[in-house]
Each structure stands twice: as C-alpha cells, then as structure tokens.
Amino acid sequence: MTSKLKLTLACGDYEIIRPLKEGAVSPDGIELNILTGSDSATRHWRFLRGQYDVAECSGSSYLVARDRDMPFRALPVFLHRRFRHGFVFINTGKGIEKPSDLIGRKVGVKFYQVSAILWLRGILEEHYGVPHKSIEWFAELDEDIAFDPPADLKLQRLEDSKSVEKMLADGELDALLHPDIIEPIVNKDPKVGRLFPNYKAEEVRYYQKTDIFPIMHFMGLKRELVEQHPWVVANLYQAFEQSKAMAMKRIRNPRIIPLAWYQEAWDEQEALLGPDPWEYGLTPRNRKNLETMVGYSHAQGLISRNIPLDELFLDVSQGRKRGTFRA
Incomplete structure (x- = not known):
C-alpha cells in the first residue's frame, strides 16, 4: 500500500x-x-x-x-x-462614555501584535476618530515576533507579576482591549464594563457599513x-x-x-x-x-x-x- x-x-x-x-x-x-x-x-x-x-x-x-x-x-x-466591538473593556470609574474618551488614556493589551487588537486599533481610528498613537499602551506578554515600535508609539511592556485584567479592575488602567471575555466581566465586577454596552448593534452597523466580518x-x-x-x-x-x-x-x-x-x-x-x-x-x-x-x-x-x-x-x-x- x-x-x-x-x-x-x-x-x-x-x-x-x-x-x-x-x-x-x-x-x-x-x-x-x-x-x-x-x-x-x-x-x-x-x-x-x-x-x-x-x-x-x-x-x-x-x-x-x-x-x-x-x-x-x-x-x-x-x-x-469575530466581531470585536464587545472586547473593549473600561474601568467604570474613569468617566469613559464614548470612544473619543480613550484619547490620552492608559490602555492595556495582552500583547500588541494580536489580531483582535490590530483590528480594534484600526476600527477605533478609522471609524471613531481615536488615533492609536494618542493612547499610552501597556502590554502584558511578549510578542509572537519581536518588533521595534515606531519612535512615536507609546508602548510599555509590563513586568511578569502584572495582569492587565487586574490592573483594569484596580484602576491602574483606564481601558483594556482583549481577545477574550475577561474574568471581571464574567464575574460581573461593577468596576469593569464595556465601552459599547450594546455591542451587537454596533457590530451590525459596522458590518452594514463595511461588509467586513473580521x-x-x-x-x-x-x-x-x-x-x-x-x-x-x-x-x-x-x-x-x-x-x-x-x-x-x-x-x-x-x-x-x-x-x-x-x-x-x-x-x-x-x-x-x-x-x-x-x-x-x-x-x-x-x-x-x-x-x-x-x-x-x-x-x-x-x-x-x-x-x-x-x-x-x-x-x-x-x-x-x-x-x-x-x-
């Protein structure tokens, strides 16, 4: 055979x-x-x-x-x-009510290169007027492939003891872009919410406008x-x-x-x-x-x-x- x-x-x-x-x-x-x-x-x-x-x-x-x-x-x-509007999480005590409120804020990511975060940064910039370089980024993990960030990109790598989910709940971060549903949301922690509470409707509008299912x-x-x-x-x-x-x-x-x-x-x-x-x-x-x-x-x-x-x-x-x- x-x-x-x-x-x-x-x-x-x-x-x-x-x-x-x-x-x-x-x-x-x-x-x-x-x-x-x-x-x-x-x-x-x-x-x-x-x-x-x-x-x-x-x-x-x-x-x-x-x-x-x-x-x-x-x-x-x-x-x-996956549509991604439902994966922008905020600390509810920071006065963030709309996408433009993210400008100048401290925002966490698991790591900068991940596809979900690439899409979210692009969508926020193109469709909501939030330049990715207007945000101070904090990454928890090393990248799949190491890269040198542009000189004008504000990106810091966190020490191993830090968790972006905990930092968001504790108020050390103002917002978090994440590829998964984070534990504070699963546990209904009142200190953490979504930037888009009715995210499905936002995602439907995005698809109807762009014809893109990311x-x-x-x-x-x-x-x-x-x-x-x-x-x-x-x-x-x-x-x-x-x-x-x-x-x-x-x-x-x-x-x-x-x-x-x-x-x-x-x-x-x-x-x-x-x-x-x-x-x-x-x-x-x-x-x-x-x-x-x-x-x-x-x-x-x-x-x-x-x-x-x-x-x-x-x-x-x-x-x-x-x-x-x-x-």
Missing part, C-alpha cells in the same frame, strides 16, 4: 474541522495528526518557531512573519473570525513543505472546504445545539451575513477584509509595506472549472 505524507496540524477545536478530526474527511495523500489542545496564543507562538507542519496562526503575526521573509506560507482558510486567523504552512510537496496546497485546501461544508450541513439542524432560539439565531445570521460567513479563498469580500487588515498593520508600524494578497497566500486554484468541491 502506498504510504501517505504524515503531517501535524495544530488548530482550534472547531465544528468546521470536526469532519477532518474524526476522519470523515481526509486530504488526498495526506495523513493528518491533528492537535487541538493548545490555546491560541501558545499555538501561534509554537508554529512561528517551526513546531508544526500546518497550523492555524494569528493573521497579524503571520503578516509580520511574511514582511520579514520568515519561512512560512498560508492557505486562504480562515477558521476564526478575519482573525490564517492557515499557515512551513515553506519547506510547500517547496518539497507543492501538491499538498490544493489537497489541504479542498479538505478544509469539504470539512466546512459537511459541518455546516450538520449544524443546520436546530436539534444539534441546546439553545431555545437557535433556529432564529441561525436565520438572523444568514439574513445579515449571507449563507457562508466563513467562506475561504480570496473572494472579493475576503480580499476587502484582508486588505483592510494589511492596511491597519502597515499604518500601525507592524509591517514595512502593504503586502499584496497574492504574495501572502498560496494559489489554491486547479484551473478554471476544475477541482471545485460541490457541497
């Missing part, structure tokens, strides 16, 4: 990769060892140090890696997207893998497409999810975002999404130029009207 190419894939434990993980979908000629145990920050850091063949990777950090010609490439597969993560590959086995690119991409199609068909069944109004939520999402908000590939909508992300990265001093998308992502086409997976 012909042996398959053995690859290690690290990613989040998403429904849209369940068919791949469980073996219902298998990329042609490839045997995947799929790891889903790491948190995002750890997985991204380890991939960018060569520990996985293929991995879901921070979009922001991948842009920095490609700007420096590090040995990685990416498929236009986007396992994680992409957070790309699917990274080692460059040597692509060079040695170029056929892997299309085969992996097709498998991710098949897995997503199979998963979306499964979870269309409202009995799958234990939520009383799941069908209504699904219908609401489809009416606003369309039938496939998680679409892969360099479609027109995804191009706008990604070009916005690249533009924010360049404007914020993380990358040295606006990198063209066709340079950032591998070509997954198999010729006109060939190799198209039909759900």
Whole structure:
C-alpha cells in the first residue's frame, strides 16, 4: 500500500474541522495528526518557531512573519473570525462614555501584535476618530515576533507579576482591549464594563457599513513543505472546504445545539451575513477584509509595506472549472 505524507496540524477545536478530526474527511495523500489542545496564543507562538507542519496562526503575526521573509506560507482558510466591538473593556470609574474618551488614556493589551487588537486599533481610528498613537499602551506578554515600535508609539511592556485584567479592575488602567471575555466581566465586577454596552448593534452597523466580518486567523504552512510537496496546497485546501461544508450541513439542524432560539439565531445570521460567513479563498469580500487588515498593520508600524494578497497566500486554484468541491 502506498504510504501517505504524515503531517501535524495544530488548530482550534472547531465544528468546521470536526469532519477532518474524526476522519470523515481526509486530504488526498495526506495523513493528518491533528492537535487541538493548545490555546491560541501558545499555538501561534509554537508554529512561528517551526513546531508544526500546518497550523492555524494569528493573521497579524503571520503578516509580520511574511514582511520579514520568515519561512512560512498560508492557505486562504480562515477558521476564526469575530466581531470585536464587545472586547473593549473600561474601568467604570474613569468617566469613559464614548470612544473619543480613550484619547490620552492608559490602555492595556495582552500583547500588541494580536489580531483582535490590530483590528480594534484600526476600527477605533478609522471609524471613531481615536488615533492609536494618542493612547499610552501597556502590554502584558511578549510578542509572537519581536518588533521595534515606531519612535512615536507609546508602548510599555509590563513586568511578569502584572495582569492587565487586574490592573483594569484596580484602576491602574483606564481601558483594556482583549481577545477574550475577561474574568471581571464574567464575574460581573461593577468596576469593569464595556465601552459599547450594546455591542451587537454596533457590530451590525459596522458590518452594514463595511461588509467586513473580521478575519482573525490564517492557515499557515512551513515553506519547506510547500517547496518539497507543492501538491499538498490544493489537497489541504479542498479538505478544509469539504470539512466546512459537511459541518455546516450538520449544524443546520436546530436539534444539534441546546439553545431555545437557535433556529432564529441561525436565520438572523444568514439574513445579515449571507449563507457562508466563513467562506475561504480570496473572494472579493475576503480580499476587502484582508486588505483592510494589511492596511491597519502597515499604518500601525507592524509591517514595512502593504503586502499584496497574492504574495501572502498560496494559489489554491486547479484551473478554471476544475477541482471545485460541490457541497
């Protein structure tokens, strides 16, 4: 029997990769060892140090890696997207009532490079008139890839004993941009709130204005893998497409999810975002999404130029009207 190419894939434990993980979908000629145990920050850091063949990777950090010609490439597969207006947290005693109140304030981040924070800085600047250089930034963790901040960027790295969540609750920070729902919000700490209390309505307005459902993560590959086995690119991409199609068909069944109004939520999402908000590939909508992300990265001093998308992502086409997976 012909042996398959053995690859290690690290990613989040998403429904849209369940068919791949469980073996219902298998990329042609490839045997995947799929790891889903790491948190995002750890997985991204380890991939960018060569520990996985293929991995879901921070979009922001991948842009920095490609700007420096590090040995990685990416498929236009986007396992994680998220609207971010609900992830701007404030200390409720600091008189912050609107976005412009953040100007001149002390604002924490887990680390500066993370995709969620890249998007939030860009959105606050472009849509709410809050220049990212008008804020004093405090970062808790080291970056996925070390970088030299622009001379006029106010960015401090906190000592290991400090936590940005605790600093926000204690009033040492005025606000916090974070990729996750923070503990003070979960615990309903009255000292901590959201900049946008009705964040869903704000996110809907943002989407209606921009047609952007922000992409957070790309699917990274080692460059040597692509060079040695170029056929892997299309085969992996097709498998991710098949897995997503199979998963979306499964979870269309409202009995799958234990939520009383799941069908209504699904219908609401489809009416606003369309039938496939998680679409892969360099479609027109995804191009706008990604070009916005690249533009924010360049404007914020993380990358040295606006990198063209066709340079950032591998070509997954198999010729006109060939190799198209039909759900």
